[in-house]
Amino acid sequence: MKVKSPKDFWAGLMFMGFGLFFTVWAVIYYQMGTAVRMGPAYFPTVLGGMLAVLGLIVFFGSFAVEGPPVPEFSYRPLILISLGCVLYGYLMKPLGLVGATAALVYVSALGGHEFKWKEVTVLYLILVFFSWAVFVKGLTLPFPVWPEFMGY
Amino acid sequence: MLALCASTLALPQDWPSRPVHLVVPYAPGGPVDLSARLIAPKLQQALGQPVVVENKPGAGGNIGADFVAKSSPDGHTLVMGAIATHAINPALYPKLAYDPVRDFRHIALLVQVPNVLVVNNELPARSVAELVALAKRQPGKLDFASGSTGSTGHLAGELFKQITGTELVHVPYKGSAPAVADLLAGRVHLMFDNLASAAPNIQAGKLRALAVTTVRRSSFLPELPTLDESGLKGFEMTTWWGLMAPAKTPQPVVDRISQEALRAIESPDLRERWRAMGSELPGARTPAEFTAFVERERKLYAELVKRSGATVD
Amino acid sequence: MEIFHNLYIGFVVAVHPVNVMYCFIGVILGTLIGVLPGIGPVATIAMLLPITFNLNPVAALIMLAGIYYGAQYGGSTTAILVNIPGESSSVVTCLDGYQMARQGRAGPALAIAALGSFFAGCVATLIIAVAAPPLAEVALKFGPAEYFSLMVFGLVAATVLAHGSLIKAIAMVLLGLLLGLVGTDVNSGVLRFTFGVPELSDGIGFVIVAMGMFGTAEIIANLELKDQREIFTSKVTHLYPTKQDLKDSWAAVLRGTALGSMLGILPGGGALLASFGAYTLEKKVSKHPERFGKGAIEGVAGPESANNAGAQTSFIPMLTLGIPSNAVMALMIGALMIQGIAPGPQVMNEKPELFWGLIASMWVGNLMLVVLNLPLIGMWVKLLTVPYRYLYPSILVFMAIGVFSLSNNAFDVLIMAVFGVLGYICVKLECEPAPMILGFILGPLMEENLRRAMLLSRGDPFVFVSPNKPISLAFLVASTILLVIVAMPAIRKKREEVFVEEG
Numbered sequence: 001m002k003v004k005s006p007k008d009f010w011a012g013l014m015f016m017g018f019g020l021f022f023t024v025w026a027v028i029y030y031q032m033g034t035a036v037r038m039g040p041a042y043f044p045t046v047l048g049g050m051l052a053v054l055g056l057i058v059f060f061g062s063f064a065v066e067g068p069p070v071p072e073f074s075y076r077p078l079i080l081i082s083l084g085c086v087l088y089g090y091l092m093k094p095l096g097l098v099g100a101t102a103a104l105v106y107v108s109a110l111g112g113h114e115f116k117w118k119e120v121t122v123l124y125l126i127l128v129f130f131s132w133a134v135f136v137k138g139l140t141l142p143f144p145v146w147p148e149f150m151g152y
Numbered sequence: 153m154l155a156l157c158a159s160t161l162a163l164p165q166d167w168p169s170r171p172v173h174l175v176v177p178y179a180p181g182g183p184v185d186l187s188a189r190l191i192a193p194k195l196q197q198a199l200g201q202p203v204v205v206e207n208k209p210g211a212g213g214n215i216g217a218d219f220v221a222k223s224s225p226d227g228h229t230l231v232m233g234a235i236a237t238h239a240i241n242p243a244l245y246p247k248l249a250y251d252p253v254r255d256f257r258h259i260a261l262l263v264q265v266p267n268v269l270v271v272n273n274e275l276p277a278r279s280v281a282e283l284v285a286l287a288k289r290q291p292g293k294l295d296f297a298s299g300s301t302g303s304t305g306h307l308a309g310e311l312f313k314q315i316t317g318t319e320l321v322h323v324p325y326k327g328s329a330p331a332v333a334d335l336l337a338g339r340v341h342l343m344f345d346n347l348a349s350a351a352p353n354i355q356a357g358k359l360r361a362l363a364v365t366t367v368r369r370s371s372f373l374p375e376l377p378t379l380d381e382s383g384l385k386g387f388e389m390t391t392w393w394g395l396m397a398p399a400k401t402p403q404p405v406v407d408r409i410s411q412e413a414l415r416a417i418e419s420p421d422l423r424e425r426w427r428a429m430g431s432e433l434p435g436a437r438t439p440a441e442f443t444a445f446v447e448r449e450r451k452l453y454a455e456l457v458k459r460s461g462a463t464v465d
Numbered sequence: 466m467e468i469f470h471n472l473y474i475g476f477v478v479a480v481h482p483v484n485v486m487y488c489f490i491g492v493i494l495g496t497l498i499g500v501l502p503g504i505g506p507v508a509t510i511a512m513l514l515p516i517t518f519n520l521n522p523v524a525a526l527i528m529l530a531g532i533y534y535g536a537q538y539g540g541s542t543t544a545i546l547v548n549i550p551g552e553s554s555s556v557v558t559c560l561d562g563y564q565m566a567r568q569g570r571a572g573p574a575l576a577i578a579a580l581g582s583f584f585a586g587c588v589a590t591l592i593i594a595v596a597a598p599p600l601a602e603v604a605l606k607f608g609p610a611e612y613f614s615l616m617v618f619g620l621v622a623a624t625v626l627a628h629g630s631l632i633k634a635i636a637m638v639l640l641g642l643l644l645g646l647v648g649t650d651v652n653s654g655v656l657r658f659t660f661g662v663p664e665l666s667d668g669i670g671f672v673i674v675a676m677g678m679f680g681t682a683e684i685i686a687n688l689e690l691k692d693q694r695e696i697f698t699s700k701v702t703h704l705y706p707t708k709q710d711l712k713d714s715w716a717a718v719l720r721g722t723a724l725g726s727m728l729g730i731l732p733g734g735g736a737l738l739a740s741f742g743a744y745t746l747e748k749k750v751s752k753h754p755e756r757f758g759k760g761a762i763e764g765v766a767g768p769e770s771a772n773n774a775g776a777q778t779s780f781i782p783m784l785t786l787g788i789p790s791n792a793v794m795a796l797m798i799g800a801l802m803i804q805g806i807a808p809g810p811q812v813m814n815e816k817p818e819l820f821w822g823l824i825a826s827m828w829v830g831n832l833m834l835v836v837l838n839l840p841l842i843g844m845w846v847k848l849l850t851v852p853y854r855y856l857y858p859s860i861l862v863f864m865a866i867g868v869f870s871l872s873n874n875a876f877d878v879l880i881m882a883v884f885g886v887l888g889y890i891c892v893k894l895e896c897e898p899a900p901m902i903l904g905f906i907l908g909p910l911m912e913e914n915l916r917r918a919m920l921l922s923r924g925d926p927f928v929f930v931s932p933n934k935p936i937s938l939a940f941l942v943a944s945t946i947l948l949v950i951v952a953m954p955a956i957r958k959k960r961e962e963v964f965v966e967e968g
Contacts, residue, residue: 008633011894015636022643022658030655036924040650040657043912044643051639058632070893077688078889081681081861082882088865089878104865105858112688112854123855127862139504140512141870142173142206180511181796186803189515207511209872211663218663244654249663295921301654323920326651326913329789333732336786337605339921348802352787352809425518428805464649464656 005067012059019052080111096144097136101128167227167405171202174395175231177216179209183348183429184393187263188232190425194416195409212302213237214248221250225400230409233258234393235304239449243457244302244464252450257401258442260413261394261434263426266366267308268350268376270359271342272335280362280382283342287318295340296320299328302462304391307453308344308365310460315384335359346391347372347430365389372430392434392449394442410439472594475821479829484527484822487520491528492830495535496837499542502549502676502860503867506536510796514803522804523819527826529800533793534586534776534827538834541578541769545571546845547860549680553671554740554772556902559679560626561757561764568760571846572704577714577762578769579838580706585722585770586831589777592726593784594824598813600778601785604730606936609918610929612733614940616911619738621944622745623903624951628758631951634900637891641904644669648909652916664876673877674905676864677884678891678898684857685889704843706762714766717747721767725774732782732790733910736775741903743771749950777827783808784820 003009026044033039084107091100105124109115135141174192176185185207192203208216213236220231238252250256269280277283287294298305301324313320323340325331328349334340336358347370353359354373363379364370367388379387395413397406414437416422426433436442457463478484498504510529517525540552545562558578565574592600607615620638627634647658648668659665706714724746725739747767748757757764779790787809789795801808806816813820849856868877888898922928930938 007894008630011633011636011896014890014894014896015640018640018643022646025658030657031653036919036926038652038916038919040653040655043915044646044657047639047642047646047908051636051643054632054636054639058630058636061632072689073893074685074689077685078886081685081688082885084861085681085865085882085885086875086879088862089869089875092869092875100865101862104862108858108861109854111685112857114854119855120858123858127859131862131866134501135504135866135870139498139509140204142204142873143866143870179792180508181514181792181799183799185511186514186799189511190518190803193515206873207508208874209667210874211666214666215663215872215874247661300649300651321920323917324651324654325917329795330733333605333782333786333788334608336788337608339608349798352807352811355807356810358786358810424805425803428802462654464654 003062005062005065006070007067008058008062008065010070012055012057012062015055015058016052017055019048019050019055021048023048023052077111081108084108084111093144093148095147097131098128098145099147101131164227164402164405168199168201170228171204172199172228172230173204173206175206175208175216175220175229177208177210177213177219177231177234177237180207183263183265183346184232184234187393187426187429190422191262191413191416194419194422195412198412198415199408212241212244212300214241214245214250217252218249220396221255221398223398225398225402227397227401227405227409230259230395230397231256232262232393233396233446235391235449235453236302238396238446239453240302240304240307240457242450243454244462246463253443253447255399256396257399257406257439258446259395259397259406259439260410261392261436261442261445262413262417263394263429263431264390264392264434265430266347266364266370266390267304267344268347268354268364268370268373269308269312269342269344269362269379270335270350270354271362272338272340273358273360274338275341275360277362278360280377280379280384283362284316284318284383287316287320291319292321294318294320294342295323297323297325297331297335297340297343299331300324300326302457302464304389305331305344305346306462307456307460308389310462311387311389311456312344312379312384314459315387332359348428351430368432370430371432372427394434394436406439468595471817471821472825474818475594475823475825478523478818478822479527479825484524484826485829487524487528488531488826488830489833491531492535492538492833492837495532495537496539496542496834498532499536499539499551501539501867502543502551502680502864503672504870505552505672506533507792507796508870509536510793510800514796514800517800518803522801522806523822525800525804526797526819526823527830529797530780530823530827531830534773534830535834537773537776538579538582538838541582541765542575542838542845545574545578545765546849547680547856548683549860549864550675552772553675553906554737554768554775556675556679556899557740557744557768558765560744560899561759561761563683564758564760565762565765566849570760571849572842573706573710573762574765575842575845576704576706576839577710577766579835579842581714581718581721581766581770582773583831583835584718585725585774586777586834587828588722589726589729589774590824590827590831592778593781593827594821597781597785600730601781604732604782605786607731608934609914609921610934610937611940612731613911613914613918614929614937614944615731615738616907616914618940618944618947619741619907620904620911621947621951622742623900623907625745625748625947626741626899626903627897628755629895629897633896637896637898637901638904641901641906642908642911644674644901645905645908646912651909651913652920662876664872664874668909669880670871670877671902671906672871673868673881674884675902676868677881678888678902680860680864681881681885682888682892682898684860685885686892687853687857704846710762713762717743717763717767718770720746720750721770722774725771726778728771729775729778730781730790732788735790736772736779737906739771739775740768743767773831780823780827784823785813786810787812 030041031039087103540555544555544558721743728739
C-alpha cells in the first residue's frame, strides 16, 4: 500500500498520538465517575478517544486519496527561533533585560538568511532601549534590567 | 559580646539598598493585589527605596509563595502570604514545596475580612435557624456555591455542615463572580461570600444575608448576627493576608517592616480603604503573634480539609 | 423622555475637559498595549489602579474603560500586520486580515477594522444606554445548561472556520478541547495533565497558545522562503478601502455589531465568542465562502465590529448587577470599591452621573480612537516595508516580553516556543490552528457547564432540552441544524470523490 497523501499520513499519526495519550493518561490517573456524575477523567477519555478515532480515519484516508507531499522542514529557523524565545525567558532573571534581549535577538537573527554583526547589534541596541523605555519605565513592569552580578 | 548584640539589634547598615519586591501570588486586580498596591507607596516613603509589586500568580498562590520562600533572605523580597497559601493549600496539596510556618518570617497581618452567609431571596429562610431547619427537612437538596474547591467559601460551607449536621451539596465555580450570578438567579441556594463583594447586592436587596463568619460582628454591616450567635458556637473564619519574608530574614528588618506596615494601615486614607474592603484592624499586632496565628490557622484547616475530603490529586 | 435627560447628564460629564483628557489618555494607552502582543488591558489597568485612587471616580472609570476598548482597536492592528492576536478576540482577525496585509491591502484592512469598530462601538453604547437593565436580566437567564448548549453551538460553528479538510478541522477542535483541559478541574479540584508542574495548574494561557501557534509559527514559516522574497508585497495598493471594499463590508459590520452586542453581555467569554461567531456567520452567508482565509474583507469587518460591540456591552453586567463579565470588569469593580463606590444595582440610580457619564464617554472614546487610528494606518503600512530581517527579531522581542510579563515566569515563554513548534508542524501538515484555538477556549467551559448542569439537576440529562429551558433547547436545535448544513456539502463532496475514483 502506498501512501498517497503524506500530509494526512503524518497528521493522522499525530492525532492518534495525542488522542491516545490523553485517553490513557486520564483513565490511569483520574477518576471516571458515571455519565450523570462525571469525574475528571470522563471528558478527556471520551474526547481523546474521538480524536484517536478521527486520527485513524485520516491515517487510513492517506492511503486512499491523493494529496500533496509534506513540504520540507527547515530545521534551522525552527530550532533557533524557539531557542531564542526560551533563552529569553530563562535568562531574564540571571542576565536581566539586557542579557535576555541579546540572546533572543542574536540567536533568532542567526535563524534568518543573513547575519551581519553590525546590523544585528544596532537592532539589538534599539530593541533593548525601546523595551526598557516602554516596559520598564513606561509601564513600570518589574523586570531586572541588568544582570544579577551587577546589582539591580 | 558587644558585636553580637550589635548585629542582632542593629539594622543592616545598608538595608534597604535597592528596590524591595513585594510579590503578590495572585493575578493583578484582586483584593490581595489591590491592598499590596495601596500599601507599597507608604512603605516606599518610610523605607526610602522603591517598593515594587510583582505579580506571580498561579497554583492558588503557591508559585508566588514558593518563589519567596526560596528567595534570598536579605530583606528585599517580601510576599503577601494569604490564608490560601499558608493555611489551606498546605492541607490541600499533598506535596507542597514549602512549609508555611518554617520557611517564612511572618511580619505583619494586614487584612482580615469576614465571610458572610448569603441566600437567594426566594429561599424560605430568614435566619440561620430557619436555614438549618430547611436543610434538615430536605437533605441533599440545597446547593451551596463557592469560588473554587478549597476556597474559604467552600470550607466555610463544610464547617457549617459539620457543626449543624446538615447535608448541603457543594457546587464549585471558577471564581466568585459566576457563583454570585447563579445565586442571584436562584440556580443555587446559598453561598459564603466575601463581605465586601457581597455587600452591594445585600444592600440593594438582591440577596439576603443571614450572618457573618467571624465571632465579632462586622462594623461594616453591624445588623448582621454572627454564626456564633446564631447557634454555631465557636464558628470563626476570616479570609486574611499579610506581609511575609523568607525564613532567615534578619529580625531587625522584620521588626522595622512590621512597624511601618502597621503604621501605614492606621493612616486615615488606608483606614478608609480597608473599611471599604470590609476589613477590621487585624488581630495579630506583632510578628510573633502573626506566626502563632498562622500556626493556629494551619491546624484548623488541616482538620477541616481532611474532613471535607477536598483534595487536589 | 428620561433617556434623553440621562444622556444629557452623561454628555455634560463626558465633555468636561478633565474627563476628556483622561478619556484620551485611556484610549491612547489602550491602543498602545493592544498593539503590543501579550501585554493586555488586565495588567495595565492593574498597574494604573493606584493612580486612580487619587482621581475622582468618574475620571478613573472613564480612563480605565478607554484602555479596555482602546485595546480592542490596537489588537486588530497586530493581528492584521503580523498575524499576532494582540487580544484574544483578535485571533479571528488574523485569519483574513493578515492575508490581506500580505497582498498589500493592509491599509484597507486596518481602515475597515477601525471603521467597523467605531460603528459597533456607537451602536453598542446606544444599546447600553437604552436597554442595560433588561439585557442584564437576559444575561442572568443563562445558567450552566444554556452556556453548555451555547458552547456546543460554538463548537459546531468552529468547523465552519476551516477551509480545508473537515475531518482534520474537527480533529483540531478536539485537540484544542483536550489541551484546554490541562489544569485544575473546577468541579472536582483535581489537577489534570499538569505532570507536577505548578505553572500548569491554572491551565495553559490562551494568549501564549495563540502567540505561539499564530505568531512564532508564522515567523518560522516565513523564514523558510529561501529566496528572501519580501514577505509583504511592497506594492501597497491603496491606503484606504475602495468603494467595493465598503460595499462588501457594510452588511458584515451590521451583522457583527448585532452578534457582538448580544454575546458581549454574557459573563465569561461572551465577547470572544462574538468575533468567532461573526466570522462563521460571514462565511456561511457569503456567496463565495472559498474566499475566506485568503483575504476576504468581510472576515475582518464582521469580527472586528463584533468584538468591539462585545467589549462595550460587557460593561452591562458590571454596571447593573455588579457582576464582572471578565477580568477587566473585575478590576474596574475593584477600582470603584477602593473609591468607596459599590458597583451594583443601585449605582444607576444613586450615581447617575457616574453611570451615564461613563456611557457617554464611551462614545467620545470611540470617536477619538477612530480619529487616532485612521491616520496611523499610513505609519503602520510603512512599518511593513521594513526588511523582514529587522522586523522579525523585533516582533519576537515584543512577543517574548509580553508573554513574560503575564506572570513574570520563564515557563510561559517556553510554552510559547513549544506551541510555535506545534503550529509550524500543523502548517506543514495542513491542519488549521483556528479551530484548535476555538476548541481550546470552549472546551473547559463546555465541560464545566455540562457537569455543573448535571450536578444541579441531580443527574437528569434531559435538563438541556427541557421545555422550561427554552434557550438551551434552542441552541441545541440550532447546533443540530448547523451540523447538518455543514456536513452536507462535505458528504456530497466525498461521494463525488468516491464516484470519480470508481468511474
